[in-house]
Amino acid sequence: MNSNNRQPAALLSLILLTFLATAMAGPAVVVEGQWIREAPPTSTVLAAYMVLKNTSDTPLAITRIDSPDFGNSQIHRTVVEDGIAKMLPVEKLQLSARGSETLEPGGLHLMLFDPLRALRDGDTVILVVHDDTGDSVTVQTPVLRNTEETGHAHHHH
Amino acid sequence: MSTPRTYSTARLILKGVIIAVLATAAGIWSARLVLQRPAVEDELSATRFPVARDVQPFELVDHNNAVFDNAALQQRWSFVFFGYTYCPDVCPTTLSVLNSIAQRLQDVDEDIRFVMVTVDPQRDTPERLAEFVTYFNGDFLGVTGSDEGLQQLTRQLGILYQRVEQEPGSGNYLMDHTAAVFLFDPDGRYHAVFSPPLSAEKIAIDFRKMLQDTQ
Numbered sequence: 001m002n003s004n005n006r007q008p009a010a011l012l013s014l015i016l017l018t019f020l021a022t023a024m025a026g027p028a029v030v031v032e033g034q035w036i037r038e039a040p041p042t043s044t045v046l047a048a049y050m051v052l053k054n055t056s057d058t059p060l061a062i063t064r065i066d067s068p069d070f071g072n073s074q075i076h077r078t079v080v081e082d083g084i085a086k087m088l089p090v091e092k093l094q095l096s097a098r099g100s101e102t103l104e105p106g107g108l109h110l111m112l113f114d115p116l117r118a119l120r121d122g123d124t125v126i127l128v129v130h131d132d133t134g135d136s137v138t139v140q141t142p143v144l145r146n147t148e149e150t151g152h153a154h155h156h157h
Numbered sequence: 158m159s160t161p162r163t164y165s166t167a168r169l170i171l172k173g174v175i176i177a178v179l180a181t182a183a184g185i186w187s188a189r190l191v192l193q194r195p196a197v198e199d200e201l202s203a204t205r206f207p208v209a210r211d212v213q214p215f216e217l218v219d220h221n222n223a224v225f226d227n228a229a230l231q232q233r234w235s236f237v238f239f240g241y242t243y244c245p246d247v248c249p250t251t252l253s254v255l256n257s258i259a260q261r262l263q264d265v266d267e268d269i270r271f272v273m274v275t276v277d278p279q280r281d282t283p284e285r286l287a288e289f290v291t292y293f294n295g296d297f298l299g300v301t302g303s304d305e306g307l308q309q310l311t312r313q314l315g316i317l318y319q320r321v322e323q324e325p326g327s328g329n330y331l332m333d334h335t336a337a338v339f340l341f342d343p344d345g346r347y348h349a350v351f352s353p354p355l356s357a358e359k360i361a362i363d364f365r366k367m368l369q370d371t372q
Contacts (some may be wrong), residue, residue: 037249040242042285047245053289072327078246080353084317085336086245105250106354112245113329146253 005065015084023050027135028056029095034141036112037105038121046070046119048110048127048141049103062093062101069125071114078106087111090134105146121145166243172362188358194228203363209346215309217274217302222288225300233268234324236362240318241277241332242289248273251276251336252293254366256259256355278307293324314339314347340364342371 026053034050034117052059065147090108104107110127119125123143131138212227219225223340236255240248255271262269273290275281278301281289286299301307311318316335323329342348349367351360 004171037245037330039245042288043242043245045243045245049247056174074245083335084333084339085353086321086333087246087331088367105246109246146249 027127027131027137028054028058028060028133029131029135029137030055031129031137031139034127034139035145036119036125036141038119039141040147041118044114045106045114046115048112048125049105050110050127050141051102051120051141052093052095052129053100054098059094059095059096059099062095063130063132065110065127065129067112067125067127068113069098069116069119071115071116074111075103075108076111077108119143166358176369189195201349201363201366202356202359204352205367206347209342209344209348210345212311212341212345213309215306215313217300217306217310218283220283220290220299220301222283225298225302226347230341231343233270233343235272235341237272237274237278238342239274239311239318239334239339241275241334242281242285243277244332247336248292251338252290252297254355254357254360255292255338258361258364259296261357262304265368271296271298271300272298274307274310275331276307276311276316277320278302278304280356281305288334298348324336340367348358 030053032051034048036046036048039046048065052062056066062075064073065075073094076087079086079088088114093103101108112131112147121143125141125143126138128136128138161209213228217225219229223229236258238248238251238255240251242248252273257265259269259271271294273286275286281299281301283299283301287299290297290299310316316334318334321331321333324333336353336355338351340349340351341348349363351363
């Protein structure tokens, strides 16, 4: 009988907890599959790739992604127009409600300028993803030597 | 009543057919004139010339400081890409694809070379190019040279490139550049072009077909 009486209270707590958890969950942006392409030792420009997910029910925009290991960074989109490859800066990367964007070789990518230390395959770099609600997410990002798997496996259809 | 109608219908159809044929012919003719491009062969993802084209004289320098000119294109097949070392996305991606092609063609009994010609000779010294291209494959060759030398080669291939300044005062710039991979045959002639998106698998298959056709 007691357990039966407790059920509504338990349910209420659960709802309250869920609500609190959602309210206090912090950034709506989740970063997955992030990696930085290892470049030859003297390279001063590297590229990072990842999937950015908006876990909230409202659209938001990624305003910048920076790193304490690099002097500067910028989100770019590679486009091929009439056979010419161009890189266009992306000021704000829009994520629809519950939507996502994929940064991958030959498309959207994070350009990382002026590495402050030598980065080799197996190293880890901190990236901080900022959105237009003022939140930010910090992720550990591995440096990987580009193989066909990392570069192109996603494109096999 | 029915006879003239049939007659006129037939005439109308005939007229239509003639117009369609003429329009198609005119379309093909003008498209060839405008594009100056070889016909695309259905079975290949590459665009191959019915007859390989001679390459007009050019002179550049490779990453070992050796002359890279028309003679350097002879005696072997050359896959040539035009890029630059300060390129973070397209060029590393393309060089990875070229490396994958090299792996896939290892069993082919032909001398095949992979070359990246820089479109940014101001920054890409032979030393810098050497480090960049050999990072992807120890046998890859980097080529640079004077602006004139570069234009001698790029103009005849229809390759475009231009400098795009980044934030003012930063001194950083990027290059827009033709993303295709060009194939030269062992006679040093322009044989085919592979347009993006580049697939190592498809290019390797196409190359084997082309080899069969030339033997």
